[in-house]
Amino acid sequence: MYKKILVPLDGSELGECVLNHVREIATGSQGTEVILLRIMEELPKLAYSETSEEVVQEAEAKAVSDFKDYLAQLANKLEKEGIATQTVVVHGNPAEEIINYAEKNQVDLIIMSTHGRSGISRWVFGSVADKVVHHSTFPIFIVPPKGCRAG
Numbered sequence: 442m443y444k445k446i447l448v449p450l451d452g453s454e455l456g457e458c459v460l461n462h463v464r465e466i467a468t469g470s471q472g473t474e475v476i477l478l479r480i481m482e483e484l485p486k487l488a489y490s491e492t493s494e495e496v497v498q499e500a501e502a503k504a505v506s507d508f509k510d511y512l513a514q515l516a517n518k519l520e521k522e523g524i525a526t527q528t529v530v531v532h533g534n535p536a537e538e539i540i541n542y543a544e545k546n547q548v549d550l551i552i553m554s555t556h557g558r559s560g561i562s563r564w565v566f567g568s569v570a571d572k573v574v575h576h577s578t579f580p581i582f583i584v585p586p587k588g589c590r591a592g
Contacts, residue, residue, distance in 0.1 A: 443470050445474050449480065455555075459552050466550070474525045476527050477516055479528075481504055481505060540576055548579060550582060551581045555586070570583055
């Protein structure tokens with residue numbers, strides 16, 4: 442049923458906990474491809490206004506390289522289990538890029554975690570999962586923090 446599963450990751454343990462669910466779904470569906478997606482958020486210009494453009498470009502290139510290495514390690518584990526996996530790094534706003542990628546690549550399912558923020562921290566940091574749920578037209582499997590902890 443699910444031929445393309447998009448898995449946005451933010452590099453956190455909570456983000457990675459969805460991989461157990463991904464394994465179960467991908468293993469139960471023949472011919473499923475898993476796409477691990479990492480979004481590099483743009484820094485506000487004020488954050489590096491005193492830094493040369495060359496230094497900023499080097500830092501961004503290093504971050505992209507680190508993101509690719511991170512995703513490759515996770516993809517390698519999934520591929521050893523027989524799950525076809527690809528990795529993608531994009532720049533931009535996380536919620537927007539998840540939705541854009543899903544639309545452009547016609548994914549069948551998005552699996553992502555939520556950090557379970559509430560109150561002021563949710564207001565300050567926002568909720569990528571919440572934005573994706575409210576603006577996506579694709580099925581979304583959300584794993585809350587409690588769903589990540591071993592029983």
